Amino acid sequence: MSSEEIRKQILRLLQRNARISHQAIGERLQISEVAVAAAIHDMEANGTIIGYYALVDEERTGTVPVRAMIEVEVQPERDGGFDRIAGLISKFPEVQTVYLVSGRYDLRVEVMGDTLQEVAGFVSSKMAVLDGVKSTTTHFLLKKYKEAGFRLHEEEAYDRLQVSP
Amino acid sequence: MTDSKSHREWVAKHVGCLPRSGIRDFFDIVSTMSDVISLGIGEPDFVTPWAIREATIYALAKGHTGYTSNLGLLALRRTICTYVEENFGVEYDPDKECIVTVGVSEALDLILRAVLNPGDEAIYHEPCYVSYMPSIALTHAVPVPVVTQEGNGFALSAEAVRAKITPRTRLILLSFPNNPTGASLSYAEKEAMARLAVEHDLLLISDEIYEELTYEERCQSIAAFPGMKERTILLNGFSKAHAMTGYRLGYACGPHKLIEAMMKIHQYSMLCACGFVQEAAIEALRNGRRAMLEMKTEYHQRRNVIVKRLNDMGLPCQMPKGAFYAFPRITGTGMTSTQFATRLLNEKKVACVPGAAFGACGEGYIRCAYATAMDQIEIAMERMAEFVKTL
Ligand SMILES: Cc1ncc(COP(=O)(O)O)c(C=O)c1O
Numbered sequence: 140m141s142s143e144e145i146r147k148q149i150l151r152l153l154q155r156n157a158r159i160s161h162q163a164i165g166e167r168l169q170i171s172e173v174a175v176a177a178a179i180h181d182m183e184a185n186g187t188i189i190g191y192y193a194l195v196d197e198e199r200t201g202t203v204p205v206r207a208m209i210e211v212e213v214q215p216e217r218d219g220g221f222d223r224i225a226g227l228i229s230k231f232p233e234v235q236t237v238y239l240v241s242g243r244y245d246l247r248v249e250v251m252g253d254t255l256q257e258v259a260g261f262v263s264s265k266m267a268v269l270d271g272v273k274s275t276t277t278h279f280l281l282k283k284y285k286e287a288g289f290r291l292h293e294e295e296a297y298d299r300l301q302v303s304p
Numbered sequence: 305m306t307d308s309k310s311h312r313e314w315v316a317k318h319v320g321c322l323p324r325s326g327i328r329d330f331f332d333i334v335s336t337m338s339d340v341i342s343l344g345i346g347e348p349d350f351v352t353p354w355a356i357r358e359a360t361i362y363a364l365a366k367g368h369t370g371y372t373s374n375l376g377l378l379a380l381r382r383t384i385c386t387y388v389e390e391n392f393g394v395e396y397d398p399d400k401e402c403i404v405t406v407g408v409s410e411a412l413d414l415i416l417r418a419v420l421n422p423g424d425e426a427i428y429h430e431p432c433y434v435s436y437m438p439s440i441a442l443t444h445a446v447p448v449p450v451v452t453q454e455g456n457g458f459a460l461s462a463e464a465v466r467a468k469i470t471p472r473t474r475l476i477l478l479s480f481p482n483n484p485t486g487a488s489l490s491y492a493e494k495e496a497m498a499r500l501a502v503e504h505d506l507l508l509i510s511d512e513i514y515e516e517l518t519y520e521e522r523c524q525s526i527a528a529f530p531g532m533k534e535r536t537i538l539l540n541g542f543s544k545a546h547a548m549t550g551y552r553l554g555y556a557c558g559p560h561k562l563i564e565a566m567m568k569i570h571q572y573s574m575l576c577a578c579g580f581v582q583e584a585a586i587e588a589l590r591n592g593r594r595a596m597l598e599m600k601t602e603y604h605q606r607r608n609v610i611v612k613r614l615n616d617m618g619l620p621c622q623m624p625k626g627a628f629y630a631f632p633r634i635t636g637t638g639m640t641s642t643q644f645a646t647r648l649l650n651e652k653k654v655a656c657v658p659g660a661a662f663g664a665c666g667e668g669y670i671r672c673a674y675a676t677a678m679d680q681i682e683i684a685m686e687r688m689a690e691f692v693k694t695l
Contacts, residue, residue, distance in 0.1 A: 151601070166612055167605035167678075297351070302331040302344035302655060304434045304483075
């Protein structure tokens with residue numbers, strides 16, 4: 140395997156389970172643990188791997204935060220297009236994700252807070268008023284079905300035959 | 305007359321003498337136990353990719369529940385022939401040289417019945433898929449096994465086949481990548497086999513159901529060698545590559561006359577393969593490549609893990625080139641494969657299949673399928689290592 144292919148396969152494994160051991164990765168890809176550690180270290184250092192986080196089913200934690208997806212229409216600027224506004228919005232800790240998207244609006248922003256009022260207040264008093272923001276539309280999240288490729292509600296297990304030709 | 309006696313008399317002689325599959329015997333024991341980790345399963349652990357299942361539902365929703373043409377939907381045959389040409393390097397006419405069947409199982413049965421006369425000899429290689437010997441025997445022909453050996457990576461040499469050729473030999477049945485050994489044939493080995501078939505004017509049946517699940521470099525199909533297209537029946541299906549075992553769909557490509565002969569039997573015995581399943585298969589071939597490669601990557605990594613662990617625990621195991629089976633040797637334990645598998649099951653609740661189920665020369669080996677989730681494989685390997693240590 141080329142080192143590019145190895146990196147691709149390491150990332151594939153980490154994106155499914157960031158806690159997989161270097162040994163397990165090495166065995167799967169037939170390379171040494173040292174080579175795995177070096178490749179991961181390299182990708183962390185050069186910014187390919189930005190970070191690791193736990194994917195949590197918040198409904199099981201007792202305190203479900205309020206989340207909203209905000210569609211933001213922006214007046215693009217002569218220098219930099221949407222970058223300045225997107226950068227400003229990204230600075231708020233309440234903001235979880237900021238994507239520039241094609242279509243009817245420009246930025247898709249995910250905001251998190253403790254209460255509905257808090258999130259609504261943040262949008263109207265912090266985001267909507269930014270110079271260059273033309274409009275916002277807020278969609279509160281009601282239920283999660285799938286996140287980062289993982290389904291949150293598993294289907295019933297289906298038993299295969301235990302031995303077959 | 306007792307009931308059992310009359311039953312014995314009703315069963316045809318050649319059916320009565322067929323052995324029960326060794327796999328079924330083992331299955332009966334396993335099914336009485338709980339918490340077993342099974343490495344005994346010869347089918348993907350993945351559910352059929354959703355897009356394929358959705359296409360099935362859509363076909364049903366549209367009310368496509370009737371018979372199809374005996375040969376199968378023309379749209380599917382066209383898709384199959386395009387796929388075979390692009391991936392196997394052989395061109396077939398979807399109107400005349402392709403038939404859609406109920407699994408490779410039916411395709412194999414059809415071609416054997418279509419070409420074998422009573423007393424003809426059919427050469428196949430062991431260890432192999434459990435149905436070859438019985439399928440040949442059911443045509444009143446003579447199954448002639450050739451042994452493949454670990455030392456040679458379980459590949460089949462043309463010379464070993466040549467030694468079994470007699471004036472009664474009609475065909476050679478090839479099965480690579482192999483169940484249970486995972487062996488594949490190299491370009492040179494295929495070339496030698498092709499020459500032999502041409503030299504003795506033999507028909508060649510090639511069961512390539514695991515061809516997509518090849519982890520090393522792939523080479524062209526045996527049907528693509530000079531003089532081979534007109535004497536080769538290519539068998540393939542959707543069970544393994546697309547995780548569609550329960551759909552029961554396969555196909556055969558080959559010379560028109562042979563396909564026509566297969567069709568004769570198929571039209572009277574099966575009529576056609578299930579129609580909405582055929583529509584799902586079109587989706588699998590047209591848009592299912594990405595999902596298939598994703599599963600293949602997973603099998604590939606599991607292969608690396610399971611083979612290393614087996615060798616580490618002292619059970620010598622070749623690196624399989626394809627399919628999803630590891631075939632370690634257990635002779636060092638002093639047990640037969642059935643003893644080993646039975647004790648492993650009873651003492652550690654890990655199921656694998658005794659090698660003897662795949663032919664007499666499979667004795668001394670066990671088949672561990674890695675079509676099982678990685679975490680399960682890891683636990684199974686830990687339990688197996690503990691078991692081997694106690695011996
Ligand atoms: C080598 C081989 N051929 C054919 C089959 C049967 O395939 P299908 O499901 O297409 O009937 C199997 C299934 O295990 C197999 O291993």
